[in-house]
Each structure stands twice: as C-alpha cells, then as structure tokens.
Amino acid sequence: MTEEAGESQAIELKEKANAKFKEQRYEEAVQLYSEAIEAEPSAILYGNRSFAYLKLECSGYALRDATEAILLDRKYVKGYYRRAQAYMSLGKFKFALRDFEAVTNACPNDQDAKKRYLECKKIVQRIAFENAIRVDDVKKSVADALDLDSMSIDDDYDGPCLDEKGITAEFMEQLIDKLSKCGKLHRKYAYQILLEAKAIFEKCPTLVDIEVPDGQKFTICGDIHGQFYDLLNIFKLNGMPSESNPYLFNGDFVDRGSFSVECILVLFGFKLLYPNHFYMSRGNHESHTMNRMYGFDGEVRSKYTEHMAQLFTEVFCCIPLAHVINKKIFVTHGGLFSEDDVTLEDIRNTDRFREPPENGIMCDLLWSDPMSMRGRSPSKRGVGVQFGPDVTEKFLQKNNLEYVVRSHEVKLQGYEVVHGGKCITVFSAPNYCDQMGNKGAFINITGGDLTPKYTVYEAVPHPNIRPMAYASSLVNI
Template sequence: MATENPTNTSRAEELKVLANEAFKAHKYSQAIDLYTQAIEANEDNAVYWANRAFAHTKLEERGAAYLAMGKFKDALKDFQQVKKLCPNDPDASKKLKECEKAVMKLKFEEAISVPESEKRSVADSIDYRTIDVEPQYSGARIEGDVVTLDFVKKMMDDFKNQKCLHKRYAYQIVLQIRDLLRELPSLVDINVPDGKHFTVCGDVHGQVLPWIPACTVGSDIFFVVHGGLFSVDGVKLSDIKAIDRFCEPPEEGSSLARSVNCYAVFYISFSSQFSSRIIGLMCELLWSDPQPQLGRGPSKRGVGLSFGADVTKRFLQDNNLDLVVRSHEVKDEGYEIEHDGKLITVFSAPNYCDQMGNKGAFIRFEAPEMKPNIVTFSAVPHPDVKPMAYANNFLRMFS
C-alpha cells in the first residue's frame, strides 16, 4: 500500500487533472502515463484506475479506427502502447501483428517506388479509340464521343440482365468523366432555374478516388456534403473553395477517406497531404456527424467530430444559407431531420450491404421554392453480386 499523506494525495490529483486534459485532447497514451503516475502516488483512489482503463479502451478503439482507414503507422503506435500495457490481450496482439505486416509492406513499397516526378497515371496512357469492339458484342454502344440517353438506357437494361459493358465504353465513360470533373472547383455552386429541380442522393457507394468536388451549394440556399461540419466556427464557403483536392495520398498508403459524397448523383473520395488547416477541413467534411446535444464532441469514428444544432446554426448564418444536407450514416427510413430542421441526413442505399434492412431516400428541391421533398423507397431484388464487389479494382488504375 502506498503511504497516504497530503503530499502524495495532492500530487496524484494534479496528475489526474493533467491526465484528464490529455484525454479530452485525444492524447490517450499521454493520459494513460499520467493516470499511471497518479496511481503510483495514490493507488487507493479507484477513480485513477477506472480512468486509466477507459483511456486504454479509447486508445484501442482509435487504433482500430486507424487500422480500418489504412493509417497503419498511426495504428501501429497505438497498438504498441496497448500491447505494452496489456501484454496478454489476444485481440491487441492480433491487431498489432496486422499493423506490423502492413507497415513492413509500406516500407517495401516505398523502397521500390517511382519518384514522384516520374509518376504517371495509367489513365494517361489509355486511348479507348484504339480498342476494338468484337463483332459478337451485342451490348450497349457509344457512337462517336457522345454518351446519349439511349445508350444509358440500353446499358441499364444490360446490367439488369447481368450483361457486361465492353471495356472500350467503360474506359470512355470513366476518362470523359475524369476530364469533366477535373475542371470543377472543390465547391460547386448550382443555380436551379424556375420549373427545374435538383436531386440529392447520398451514400450509394461508388468511387472516383480525388476528382469529385467536396460539396455543393444549391441556389444559395442549401449546403450539400458527405460528412458534416467543422471543429471551429467561422469557416466560410471561400475556405472550402480554396481546397486543392488534387494531390497524392498520405504516407500511410491510402486515401484520407474512400467515402461517397452526398452530392447530386455523384460520389466522392479524397486523398490529401495539405497544410493542417486544409487537411482538417477536408477530414471534417468527410467524416463528421451530427449529435443531439449542443456543442462539439469526439467522433465515434475516431476521426472528424460530432457537432450540435448550435454549430449547424452558426455555420448557416455565417454563410447566409438555410439548410445542411449530408449523408454518411445509415437511417432506417432513408433519412432523418435534425438540428431544429436545419440538417437532413439522406441515405440512398436501401438494405445497405444486403444486411441493414433500411429504406433508401433521395431529396428533390424544386425551383423556385426549393423546399426539400423527401422520397423514400425500399430495396428490390438485384443480381447475385456481392455489395461493392467492384468498388476498388477497376477505378484504381485511374488514380
């Protein structure tokens, strides 16, 4: 038993305060060390033991989040600390080995990688016009360089019948879209003429690595984004427009997020290696989620943050907007209205991954009123293909 005296007790409390501050700042390893020092000063205080155990849990959760995101070097640091504290934890040992293997692979790839100045996208070497279409091919065809509505309808029918699109036309579509998207700014302003409408879908899950804009503003009324808002007030639309989304992946070897933008009927995926300010904005746009309580809180995902109705209200006021529309979370009814009606989550993938049983939804804004009209729908049978089976391989060659 530690000797109980006022000096030890006072020192232990000082260490606990420092540990609590480190915990709030998500510095879990530092918090664990400080709680340990507090325990050494006064081991009879159960609060120190409980707080250290909770910090350990959060450290392991963060490590798992880093691992899931492909941020293997960060995950490795966390699991090394977990292993040090709990050497007999089999789950931590398993994840540590996974991280060690992934980091070794990254180091090998770095050792044989081509210098940045010499890198070239495979897409730059593809000329779809030189690809012959076999006479026996009976699927949808693009005549010339224009993708027509008739072609799209034919292609959809073919897909429903489990027929493949010829690679010439698949390359053509992706390359032409790539050229179109690279001309767009990181924030797109859409003005909807009277009598027309604007449709927002979210999380239908496709991937076009960093070409898609970060967000959209519709008729100076609503802000459309995949994840959510920011860790600081005062972010203006001009700050988002200044984001240069065309850059190389971070050193962890994966994109910052392979998420899908709640942006018209497009998708989003970013990779970033910017200043901390730009990285923060992009990360939060992609990963943040709303919370029912006011203020800001830690993210359940280990990245981004949770934000309350007051944060939403201030952002809208600062940018003279009325509504935030975002996705990023499965909703049983396909949508959810929160933050005093100032934020709508829309999720357009019904029965997500063939497991969730949720409805899908989309939102239609009709000019000039531009009020959100939410349409929900249920899943229908689809071909026997695993969800997201083709999400990575085909488009990876265009990065």
C-alpha cells in the same frame, strides 16, 4: 448497490445486449452494454461494445473501447483483435499490425489470427513499396499510359458501344440494361468513360453553384454504396436523369455493396451526358484507403484491371466537395467544421486534388457528423468532428444559407432532420449491407420553394452476391 448486485446486473444486461447484437440491433446493443459497464465495468463489456460500434461504423468509439478493455485486462486477446480492426477501419495499418501481432503471439495456434496478421503485414509492406517508388512529379497521371486506340473490341462482345458521338441517352439505356443483367461494359469503353469523367471533373470548382429554375424539380440522393439495383429503383421511382430531371448524388457511390463498378459507371455516364444537370459530391469512400479496405479496389481488379483501379483513384480526387443550390442550400457528404468562421470562399479555395487529409476543411466536409449537444466533440469515427446545432446556425448565418443537406450516416427511415430543421441527413442505400433493415430516401426540392420533400423506399432484390464480397477480410472480423 453492492458489488455482488452490480456484477449480477451487469451479467443480465450483457446477455440482453448480446441478444440485441445477434438481432443486428446494434444501437440498442450499445445502450445495454453501456448500462452494464456502468453497473460493473469489465474488459469483456468494453470489448463487446467496441464490436457493436464497429458495426455502426463508429471506429473512433470502437478504438476507445478496445483500448479501455486492454487497460483493464492486458491478456484480453479480443481487445487487441477489436482494436486492430478499428485501426484498419481508420487506415492506420501499422498500428493494426502491432495489435494483430499481439494476438498471434498470445494465440500461436490460431490460424485465423495468423492469416489476418500476414494480410495486414502485406498491406503495410505494399504501402511502403508504393511510397518508395512514388514519382516526385505529382502531376504525372495514370491516364498518360493509356492508349485507347490499341484496345480492340472482342468479336463476341454484345454490349453497348461508344463511337464518335460519345455518351448518348440510347447508350445509357443499353448500359443500364446490360449491367442489370450482370453483363459487363467492355474495358475500352469503361476506360473512355473514366478519362472523360476525369476531364470534366477537373474543370469543376471545389464548391459548385447550382441554379434550379422556378418550378423545376431537383433531386438530392445520399449514399449508394455499390447497391446498383437500389440505384435503378431510385430512377424508377423518380424518373431517369435528364435536363428536365436533374440530380445530385452526395458521395459514397462505392464500397461495401458488390455492384460498385456498375454504380459508378452509370453515375459517371450520366455526368457526361448531362454535365450541367447531373452533379456528384465526393464522399469519404471515394479514396484509395477506403477502397483498399471496403471492396471497390478489389472489385475493379476482379472485373477489370489493377490499372483501372489506379485510374479510379485519380478520378475520385477530382470530384467536387460541396454544392450550393440557389445560394441557399449547402450540400456536402459529411458535415461542418472543427473551427468557426469557415466561409464558402474558404471551401472554394480548398485544394481537393489529393487523398483526404486527417484534419482541416476537406477532412471535415467528408467525415463530420451532427450531434444534438451544442458545441463540438471528437468524432465517433475517429476522423472529422461532431458538431452541434449552434455550429450549424453560425455557419448558415455567416454564409447567408438556409439549411445543410448531408449524408454519410445510416438512418432507419432513410433520412433525419435535426438542429431545428437546419441539418438534414439523406441516406439512399436501403437495408445497408443486406443487414441494417433501414429504408432509403431521396429529397426533392423545387426551384423557387426549396422546401425539402422526402421519398422513402425499401430495398429491392439483387443477384446473389453478398455485400463486402471484394473487401479485405481484415474488416470482416
């Protein structure tokens, strides 16, 4: 192909890719941008593909493409812009600040770029301040400063109340009704739920064993991401949680969706009501870095207090990382490991009472994804690893398991089965962020059978508050 023909083909493919991007069909856009790059690589094409990868939450690939764009054209400002956003998505704020500074230097009159630079600088400074004042005694808890007895209930409060009986089924019915009508639980009771949830999670092992009796239904749900009204729809379709209708929610309860507070209070409430029949796995978004960027931290501060946001961080660090059902089904939010020979005992012995590290067993459990190729490859997210069918098979054989259930990824039909049926993804947030057009799903199994059965559903309406309403503008470029 001549140089002129390659350039012409690249332009045509770019235009098609741009159209797919505008239609929010990001995977198709990535494919077309890739074909255009193969025909005639350019900084613009790499920059555009970087943006599409960001939309697909593939921050690692987005970072790679933005860097390639900059290498091809050091003056390509959007390359720095895209790379800054990729760094922000990964919580690498100092690197993001460097790129935002490059944008402001190149475009000194760009007020939007200046605003983002200053916001990023503020985050870096705040992190430095937090590190400077951090108390050496890591056992000191935010909860220690709480005095629930001193919190009075306003005379005009008409929501559900907690008394000496604690959480009851009646309280949960009243809570769901109040929250579904855009009401708010009094902060005293919200704090009480958090403190009791922290206490119960602290007693849980890192890897929880679940026994489902023969003939009993058990439900596994994937990411909820603050989509409260879709969460209520799950209960409508599948029945309210109870001792005879147990659930496992597999991480990413919060962030992005703007009803994350409502989601987490209801989920924690059911955990307290049915501690041996309602289970929760930690996701990668149950972390301070993610919450700071993707909305939960801002939502809690808006609806309650900064102090409560700090307490949520503590509670999240107590949530178990994985479950095994009937000694045969391994359930975790992200996936498998960057090294062979990891055992269930290794997971049980993993210290989870912390923010997620950037490597190791805990990181992989929260961040990894399956791929079709054998072996392993660097993560498309920039954290964790991508693992092939042989990795899944080795892990299952070594630990005498039948299959893996994980979440963490949007799937068009709400679920996906790969690796010869040995690795299942379930994602329970339909029309993710009000733009992906995907369905949601949950899995039912029955004790004594364990064959997964899938229920797929569409999104339901919600009040007119857009997703990411509380998120940092730095991830909304």
